[in-house]
Amino acid sequence: MDSPVEIPYQGFIKINRNSEVSVYLQISNQLINAIQRGFLPFGTKLPGTRTMSRILSVHRNTAVSVYDELFAQGWVESFPNRGTFVIGKNETRPSGMKTPEQKHLENYPKQAGFSFRTSNILDNPFERSPCEYIFNDGIPDIRLTQIDQQSRIYSSTLKRKAHKIGQYSQDGSEFFKHHLSKYLNLTRGLPISKNNLLITRSMEMSIYIVSEILLSEGDTVLVGELSYFSVNMIFQKAGVQIRSVPIDGEGINVEEVRAICHRQKIRMLYLTPHHHYPTTVTLSAQRRLELLQLAQEFGFIILEDDYDYDFHYEKSPILPLASADSNGMVVYTGSFGKSLAPGFRTGFIVAPENLMAEMRKYLGIIDRQGDILMEHVLGEMIAEGEISRYLKKSLKVYQERRDRFAVLLQENLGSFLRFEKPSGGLAVWLDWQVPVNLMQLARNCARNNLFIPKTLLYQNKNLTAMRLGFGNLNTDEMEKSMEIFSESVKETL
Template structure:
């Protein structure tokens, strides 16, 4: 390009007069972008400010300000009686320069220029829909959250003296950990201190940290025949061998596990004993003791995930295996504030001090900043008894929803399905007594405004079942959802 005015500046400098960014900075940044991408090669002579201001239809003073900024940043230099030039040596040949077009300059690259590892294991298993009614795998109803109360505590934390906030390190607020350790001691029988507690953002983050420390490629991990798909993805990504064992009305089959231990070395047993995911059954007290004895005898780690310990309706919850662990064989993972508004929830890990030291190293890498204000708010909610008061109110609502859901389900589909009313949790495990295509049922329901994700469907040679959450639906939504579900089920049976 022999003349600077031959360059089509209007093709790559687009001015948005509604933008909060000043016009001269918009021009500056887009000229820098053009230099970066090679459309304005090093050594290119730029038009004078008067000429370019006419091309772009801006005031000359705007162009002067843009050139001054480019000069200050070191992108251009001016020579008396010669003009203004892009600084540097041209390292591109003419064919490369000519290949640039407007799309190169106004769009971010669609693909990388390098190769990288692609994981099919970690593909997002979750689906989304615009249907009015949605079944999920058992999540709380955020509409029940007392957001105003939560916000007041958060605001007061910001306003009051912050002497408690200074006690902070990369693995969480000490104030929150002190209150949470006491809360877990009282509610779950875990005789722990803050040295046994790691605060994370979620159960998935907890699982990731634990798998990084405890598992190596080729290790054997045992899970239930039906297990939590998200955690299985973390294990698979680690390159371990996953073996499944049966789950019955009393939880995982301990005899099958013992026979397996006699044949090969097991590194980790992953269980959700309080309410097995997805079947919701509770591991019996006898099997819990047998599991602890097996872990001590064969040396495998019990990774206990108590994802919904807070939700119990008919009786006191059975204490976690970790509460009876005297040999340090259990790593306990849980969540806190699951019934609170999004953002007011957190995950945690309970473990012996020596492994906790290693876990803090990993947390310091992936989440060093943490959220000290939110953790302090949660600590205040524990200290003031707000958590217990809120949980008591929400449990009453969820119990009523469970009863309403199961009653309607029995009335409409009782001859075709069987289920046990769960003593806790926010979902029900439905098993079909007659052959039915669950994918076809899901599709038909979706056409009628009820979305059922594939992750809720369990159809194998041994199972035709579904995990249906009721917690996020009010009475009216439950009635309409079950009506759609029942009608479409009968159409394809």
């Protein structure tokens, strides 16, 4: 048995006197760590409190508090006239335990000691860059969100009503669902009640829950020939077969969908009909009706993702397919509060009540606590008209940015590419009319302080295109970014 004074306590007990954690807890936690990892084996005698205080240069009362903490947590026991010992029946060092002479107390393990499944399907596709200017795929500008005012509303609700909100369950805030269902009825023509709503943290969570319940390994899911990569990752993880369908100026090719349905069983069709991702094309009214008829005829689910419904400019947006669904074939997902600060945004699913009951079971597993306070705040913002005011203000700014972005594109690169000024959303689809290596173009832009993520680049033997967001750029940033972009294009050609 090691003598208590031979163990190099100073070597593995480090005290940070600027830490918010009290000194005695720092010491006791590190001693417990040493016991758990075999540095202080069962039966080790600890120095007396006077000796320990001298070794660690702390007050004796601190050492006393350390031993009291170890005793309270059941790591040591004291015997009169004998001392304090690490609790354990084995009085010898267990086989394989490291001695102080062999190795100091190591850090947390770098690798798991067991095998586990890995998946490259879920590798993070998003990149980061130190560049000052960034083109994204259509993300709102956080600087327009009036976060101070939103924070005041949150704080006021917390003070006034937190005690009245009650306990959260997987059903979420009934208050929020009631007002959100009315809001969706008025703005998107969805004739629903709160019983048709599931509140989630994001669009991705919504799609994940839908795929877990409605898809089985080997099912076939149809997506646009160009589709949202995050959703495709979720589908691939579910083990389904993904088939792509061509997209044209009116959206997805319905005749091709029909032809595929005649050849094989289709479980689901995933759509972003308001503004197809990434091309921003709006699905025509006639094709919407045809798809609803096909879904009823062949029994496939339509998963409608309305990721940017709130952002429309010259005219009223086309209503979702779900608003015209009378046969229960459409599951509708969307986001709420994209014009607000990031912490105030949420996702939701709209579906028939029997399917909603099953979805709540899954939500109860992955997000049982939720954020009932935030949901209550959002419900109040709907009831008081704050959401509509925020959206109206931001839409005016985003429309001005869209118009300016279109002018800059035409002036600087009009001879190299073709694009349509989008009727809504926060991104533009660029179809290149000249041969250009998009990866090389992105590298040239990065050298000049403009970052273009690879997820915005679409290039194969039949297509050279990009999706560029404008919503996050003010006028000065937009002009500087376009200057870098156009110069990099000429350098790449």
